[in-house]
Amino acid sequence: GENVEQHPSTLSVQEGDSAVIKCTYSDSASNYFPWYKQELGKGPQLIIDIRSNVGEKKDQRIAVTLNKTAKHFSLHITETQPEDSAVYFCAASNEGRRALTFGSGTRLQVQP
Amino acid sequence: GAVVSQHPSRVICKSGTSVKIECRSLDFQATTMFWYRQFPKQSLMLMATSNEGSKATYEQGVEKDKFLINHASLTLSTLTVTSAHPEDSSFYICSAKQGAENEQFFGPGTRLTVL
Numbered sequence: 001g002e003n004v005e006q007h008p009s010t011l012s013v014q015e016g017d018s019a020v021i022k023c024t025y026s027d028s029a030s031n032y033f034p035w036y037k038q039e040l041g042k043g044p045q046l047i048i049d050i051r052s053n054v055g056e057k058k059d060q061r062i063a064v065t066l067n068k069t070a071k072h073f074s075l076h077i078t079e080t081q082p083e084d085s086a087v088y089f090c091a092a093s094n095e096g097r098r099a100l101t102f103g104s105g106t107r108l109q110v111q112p
Numbered sequence: 113g114a115v116v117s118q119h120p121s122r123v124i125c126k127s128g129t130s131v132k133i134e135c136r137s138l139d140f141q142a143t144t145m146f147w148y149r150q151f152p153k154q155s156l157m158l159m160a161t162s163n164e165g166s167k168a169t170y171e172q173g174v175e176k177d178k179f180l181i182n183h184a185s186l187t188l189s190t191l192t193v194t195s196a197h198p199e200d201s202s203f204y205i206c207s208a209k210q211g212a213e214n215e216q217f218f219g220p221g222t223r224l225t226v227l
Binding site: 034044098099104105 | 116118144146154155156157158161205207209214215216217218219220221223
């Protein structure tokens with residue numbers, strides 16, 4: 001089955017700096033890669049996703065890159081703000097296995 | 113975006129009792145719903161996948177007789193934790209998707225505490 005690894009487990013940055021979170025996956029059949037933000041006591045919220053036919057996607061301060069050959073994808077947050085502080089999860093799925101396999105999560109803290 | 117609700121948001125029960133958690137898609141038809149469990153400071157672990165009108169598919173290690181899942185309509189799935197024990201205390205989260213779409217929409221979660 002699919003295995004998704006995520007690094008780092010914790011990340012502390014100063015407000016205004018950039019944050020990068022990286023994930024690798026094992027199943028070459030995976031073709032959908034979403035990123036979720038989870039605040040304490042709440043369910044995950046989709047912040048951006050990318051499909052395997054695209055190498056990069058951007059939405060304002062958030063961008064995701066995908067390298068299918070190396071089987072890794074990354075989340076980039078620019079101009080971080082204190083409200084970006086949360087736990088971020090990457091995930092992967094494919095047409096055959098529609099359930100998501102999640103990474104272990106990254107706790108991002110943005111220091112004001 | 114699509115909205116998924118869960119009820120209750122938190123529940124405390126005594127050991128040995130059963131607890132039912134509801135997951136509803138409010139503005140779309142959820143052909144597939146997923147149930148996840150999340151322990152403190154850990155990731156989401158898939159428990160089961162349910163398709164409307166058919167039996168749920170459980171992940172390895174998840175007891176189907178203990179975690180009963182019913183997906184009787186395109187907008188409602190229920191998870192019943194039978195004979196709950198303290199080790200079942202966790203954050204239970206559902207998600208829903210429509211048809212062949214990849215995107216899943218998550219509910220706000222239900223915190224279960226078994227005394």
